[in-house]
Amino acid sequence: MFKRLSIRRRLALHVVLTGFVMLALSIVFVLSQRASDEVERRIFEHELAPAKQLHRVELRLLSIHGHLQDVLLGIATPAGIPELIAREGELIRENWQAFLQAHWVWPTDLAEGGRIADMEKALPELWLFLERASAASRNQDAKELDRLLRFDWYSLRQTVFEPLRELAEAQDHHVEHARQSLADSRRRAELLVGSLLGLGVLLLSGFAVGLMRYMTRRIANIETALEQVAAGGEVKPVPYGRGEDEMSRIADAINRTVTRLREKQDAISRLMQRQRTVLDAVAEGIYGIDDSGRVNFVNPAALAMLGYDEHEALGQHSHTLMHHHRADGRPYPLSECPVYASRGSGKVVTHVGDVFFRKDGTHFPVELTSAPLRSGDGQGGCVVVFHDISERLEKDRLLRESIAQLEQTNARLRETQSQLLQAEKLAGLGQLAAGMAHEINNPLGFIQSDLNALESYLKDLFDLIVDFEMLVRQRGDSGLHEGFMQLQARSEIDFIRDDASTLLSETREGVRRIARIVTDLKDFARLDAALETADADLQKALDNTVRVMHATLAEKAEIVRDYESIPLVRCNLGQINQVFVNLLLNAAHAIRERGTITLRTRHVGNEVCVEIADDGRGMDATERSRMFDPFFTTKPVGEGTGLGLSVSYSIVRSHEGRFEVDSTPGVGTVVRLWLPAGGRGGV
Numbered sequence: 283m284f285k286r287l288s289i290r291r292r293l294a295l296h297v298v299l300t301g302f303v304m305l306a307l308s309i310v311f312v313l314s315q316r317a318s319d320e321v322e323r324r325i326f327e328h329e330l331a332p333a334k335q336l337h338r339v340e341l342r343l344l345s346i347h348g349h350l351q352d353v354l355l356g357i358a359t360p361a362g363i364p365e366l367i368a369r370e371g372e373l374i375r376e377n378w379q380a381f382l383q384a385h386w387v388w389p390t391d392l393a394e395g396g397r398i399a400d401m402e403k404a405l406p407e408l409w410l411f412l413e414r415a416s417a418a419s420r421n422q423d424a425k426e427l428d429r430l431l432r433f434d435w436y437s438l439r440q441t442v443f444e445p446l447r448e449l450a451e452a453q454d455h456h457v458e459h460a461r462q463s464l465a466d467s468r469r470r471a472e473l474l475v476g477s478l479l480g481l482g483v484l485l486l487s488g489f490a491v492g493l494m495r496y497m498t499r500r501i502a503n504i505e506t507a508l509e510q511v512a513a514g515g516e517v518k519p520v521p522y523g524r525g526e527d528e529m530s531r532i533a534d535a536i537n538r539t540v541t542r543l544r545e546k547q548d549a550i551s552r553l554m555q556r557q558r559t560v561l562d563a564v565a566e567g568i569y570g571i572d573d574s575g576r577v578n579f580v581n582p583a584a585l586a587m588l589g590y591d592e593h594e595a596l597g598q599h600s601h602t603l604m605h606h607h608r609a610d611g612r613p614y615p616l617s618e619c620p621v622y623a624s625r626g627s628g629k630v631v632t633h634v635g636d637v638f639f640r641k642d643g644t645h646f647p648v649e650l651t652s653a654p655l656r657s658g659d660g661q662g663g664c665v666v667v668f669h670d671i672s673e674r675l676e677k678d679r680l681l682r683e684s685i686a687q688l689e690q691t692n693a694r695l696r697e698t699q700s701q702l703l704q705a706e707k708l709a710g711l712g713q714l715a716a717g718m719a720h721e722i723n724n725p726l727g728f729i730q731s732d733l734n735a736l737e738s739y740l741k742d743l744f745d746l747i748v749d750f751e752m753l754v755r756q757r758g759d760s761g762l763h764e765g766f767m768q769l770q771a772r773s774e775i776d777f778i779r780d781d782a783s784t785l786l787s788e789t790r791e792g793v794r795r796i797a798r799i800v801t802d803l804k805d806f807a808r809l810d811a812a813l814e815t816a817d818a819d820l821q822k823a824l825d826n827t828v829r830v831m832h833a834t835l836a837e838k839a840e841i842v843r844d845y846e847s848i849p850l851v852r853c854n855l856g857q858i859n860q861v862f863v864n865l866l867l868n869a870a871h872a873i874r875e876r877g878t879i880t881l882r883t884r885h886v887g888n889e890v891c892v893e894i895a896d897d898g899r900g901m902d903a904t905e906r907s908r909m910f911d912p913f914f915t916t917k918p919v920g921e922g923t924g925l926g927l928s929v930s931y932s933i934v935r936s937h938e939g940r941f942e943v944d945s946t947p948g949v950g951t952v953v954r955l956w957l958p959a960g961g962r963g964g965v
Contacts, residue, residue, distance in 0.1 A: 299485060306478055333453035335381035340446055342370045342377070343408075347435060350415055354427055363419035371412045378405070394452050397445045404441035411438055565669070570655070571600045572663040575622065587670055589641035600666075609637045609645065624652035625664045638668065647671050722796065730793055737786050744779050817850040817960070818858065820892055821883055827862040828881070838870045839879040839896065848885045852960030857933045864926035865894045865953055872898025872951060889956045897950040906945050 346367055352358035382398075411434050418426040567584030569577055580595050588595070588604055595603065601616055608614050616622055624631040630653045637645040650668040751770075754763045770776075828841055835841060869879050873896055882893040901909065910931040934941060938958055945951040 332381045333450060333457060335377045336446060336450040336453060338377045339374050339381070340443070340450065342374050343438075343443070346370050346412070346415070347431070350419070350427060350431055353419060354424065354431060360419040360422050364416040367412050367416040367419070371409065374408075394449070397449050397452070401442070401445045401449065404438075404445065408438060408442050411435070567668045567670075568665065569595070569600065570663060570665045571621070571625070573625075575599050575601060575625075575663075577603065578663070584668070587640075587646070587668075588638065594641070604638045604640075605636070606639065607637075607645075609635075609647070620650070621652045621664065621666055625654050625662075628654045630654070634671070647675055733786065733789055733793065740782050740786075744775075747775060815852055815854050818853050818855045820848065820851055820858070820890060820957075821845055823855055823859055824862055824881060824883075824892065827859055827866065831863065831866055835866060835870055835879065838873050839877045842878055842880045844880060844882040846882075846884055848883050848890045849959045851890050851957050853937055853957065854933075858937075858957075861930040861933050861955065862892075862894075864930045865955070867926065869894055869896035869898065869951070869953075872896050872900070874899065877950075885959065888959055890959050892955045892957075893952060894955075895950060895952040900947040900949050900951055901945040902947050906943055909943065910941070 349358065349363060349366060353360050353363055378401075411430065414434070415427065415430050417423075418430060562582055564581070565583055567581065567587050569580040569584050572578050577595050577598055577600050580590075580592060585592060585595065590603075600621065601614075601619055605619060605621070606614055620631045620633040620636070630651065632649070632651045634649045636648055636650060638648050639645045647670070648668040649671050650666055652664050652666050654664045655662045747770075751766065754766050757763075828835065866879070873879075877897045880893075880895040882891075882895070884891040884893070910927050931941065934955060934957070940956045942954040942956065943951065
């Protein structure tokens with residue numbers, strides 16, 4: 283059914299649905315408001331007002347009791363008490379009658395009617411108590427007054443005050459129940475309004491989406507037909523369904539437009555064939571001016587560019603018509619106009635960059651050539667040939683932008699190439715270090731094995747010498763013993779024994795140090811993880827890097843460590859080692875003679891911080907702002923490429939990290955490397 287509706291009917295249906303939803307919401311809101319008002323009225327009329335009257339009765343009874351106590355205790359005189367009792371008694375009667383009139387018995391509280399009946403039965407006793415108290419006060423009978431307060435008042439507390447308090451509590455309960463009912467009613471109303479609003483919005487949204495799709499399809503059909511018209515090809519009829527009056531009229535209008543366009547095209551073609559003149563053949567705008575500066579002819583190209591009809595341009599002052607202001611809005615004096623300068627000097631003038639104004643007030647840049655026309659008496663005008671150079675200027679602008687982009691691209695390519703070269707160098711160094719470590723490991727194993735064997739051989743040899751000496755002593759040959767002692771003294775066997783033990787210990791220590799260096803080189807190279815990320819201990823990696831660079835760092839600075847427990851970090855350890863190398867090298871180079879490099883690690887939130895601080899020359903604000911720029915270096919020419927920190931910056935950014943730099947000239951520099959903590963455990 284909806285498919286046969288026209289656009290107007292669809293829109294009308296949308297309006298009706300919208301009105302229906304708004305009407306339903308309004309009705310629900312009015313009904314809920316009326317229900318809320320009714321509950322509020324009931325709370326005030328049937329609950330709050332009766333409860334207030336009961337509380338007034340109780341307060342007035344307590345007031346009478348208080349005054350009687352004051353009289354009995356001698357605090358107050360009996361004078362005026364009878365009048366007070368009479369007045370308060372009358373008010374108590376009025377409050378009780380007001381309660382009975384305003385009271386509304388709740389169906390759910392059947393005991394409340396019984397309490398009211400009990401209260402009605404006890405009221406005569408109350409009136410009798412008031413009369414006796416008034417008489418005792420008037421007669422100043424203290425004994426009677428004391429008896430009334432001791433016994434009768436106690437009886438009244440049981441027969442009057444208890445039902446009165448229960449009635450007040452029941453009224454308070456009714457008030458609370460009514461308020462809860464009001465809150466429930468409001469919640470139900472809000473739920474109903476919200477449900478209706480959601481349903482209405484859903485319904486309107488669905489209908490709006492359907493209408494949008496319908497309009498989009500129809501507009502697409504119209505666009506297709508118009509594109510066919512613009513292309514000059516065969517135009518297929520625009521499809522439409524039964525009942526779609528608008529689409530049928532649009533289709534007929536397109537067909538009529540096509541017919542008219544074809545007729546006009548034929549007429550223009552015949553006109554162009556008949557009128558082949560020089561002015562109409564050129565694409566440039568051409569106009570002529572007489573000796574007074576007024577336009578006396580203009581070709582169609584000029585009219586098209588300027589937006590005038592021929593009769594609007596002829597006879598007008600050319601400078602006032604199209605050449606009156608500069609591009610920036612400043613007036614263009616006639617004395618500075620190149621067209622009039624050409625007419626006055628008699629020379630051909632070519633000018634680029636002036637602007638001509640169109641009929642609608644817009645302007646466009648032109649390149650113009652003004653040639654004077656002289657008559658026999660020396661008077662004459664000139665002819666002006668111009669063309670719009672907006673496209674050329676736009677192409678020039680685009681060309682300049684392209685050149686700038688190419689220069690930026692070339693700079694980035696140079697930076698990338700330099701970074702690749704730096705990474706390739708570091709990879710080569712890593713391969714060399716790994717190869718050296720592997721080659722050193724083999725003979726190092728031989729040395730360790732040979733040292734163990736040599737130690738064993740020396741022990742056996744020294745044991746043999748000791749056994750031989752004991753054998754000589756046992757033989758009792760003094761000559762042989764003396765000769766043996768001379769040989770032993772001459773060969774310094776005791777010194778050799780002690781020194782050999784020392785030499786072996788020192789040699790073993792040297793071998794252990796070489797093995798440690800080999801291990802550090804292998805950890806630093808990490809060729810097996812060049813392209814992989816893994817959980818890494820940054821403290822261990824930093825220590826390995828310091829040991830590998832020991833020769834470079836030891837001669838310039840003392841290394842101070844201030845480590846805290848940090849978690850593992852998910853990273854490419856080879857690249858992070860490269861960052862450590864660059865930061866340590868910069869710290870060492872910043873120290874002129876001898877200084878201190880402090881290494882700190884911290885764990886803050888979800889990040890791990892590695893801080894490298896030096897007490898070197900420091901940097902000013904300009905150097906600090908450019909320290910990560912490619913090819914920027916503070917070292918002398920030939921001593922640095924300016925790529926170390928740039929490469930480090932790219933590596934840290936690829937790890938979703940960041941740098942913080944604090945530097946003061948003459949004090950030192952602190953560089954903090956922050957990386958997200960991503961390991962599986964702590965260090």
